[in-house]
Amino acid sequence: GAVVSQHPSRVICKSGTSVKIECRSLDFQATTMFWYRQFPKKSLMLMATSNEGSKATYEQGVEKDKFLINHASLTLSTLTVTSAHPEDSSFYICSASLGTNTGELFFGEGSRLTVL
């Protein structure tokens, strides 16, 4: 199956700093990737759709200036949490599609962000 890798898996940072999370499709090209956020014991909330070579599409209520998404190549999308605050602490998961008619999504292992 298709493999999606996220890095780092865990990150702890001080309040006010920025943190970058990478999402890579290892064995396929992904024109579209998705970023999700998961609060403890809650389901996944779609944050944005990341499109290669163009601006990301953000879901309602998600601050685009707080969560910067860049999809510079067909195998890499990055999420940067800017000026992080403790309420940004969460589990962030990315996914990618093969782009075939099946529409199947493959997920990374997730990145746990803790803001002190």
Added chain:
Amino acid sequence: KQEVTQIPAALSVPEGENLVLNCSFTDSAIYNLQWFRQDPGKGLTSLLLIQSSQREQTSGRLNASLDKSSGRSTLYIAASQPGDSATYLCAPSTSGTYKYIFGTGTRLKVLA
């Protein structure tokens, strides 16, 4: 706005039981529906994908069915094992896109 509900929210069963996990969604105009498994602190593993023209999919001890008109999907797990313990999530995708909206999940615990 699509809302996805899963029942039960939590389930604890002895090993060997056959299980039914339910998923309902408010907007029946979906494309695909995918069932996932999530282990604590981990990402998601795709279990079954029911494509738009299909009504069910099977993989090993898992069987998922989809009834778009009634807004329901069911995941059937046969002969449950302790290794099946995890959270199970269903997610329908918006028609014409890869955009999946996730349900609230069912936390399953299979006791040895």
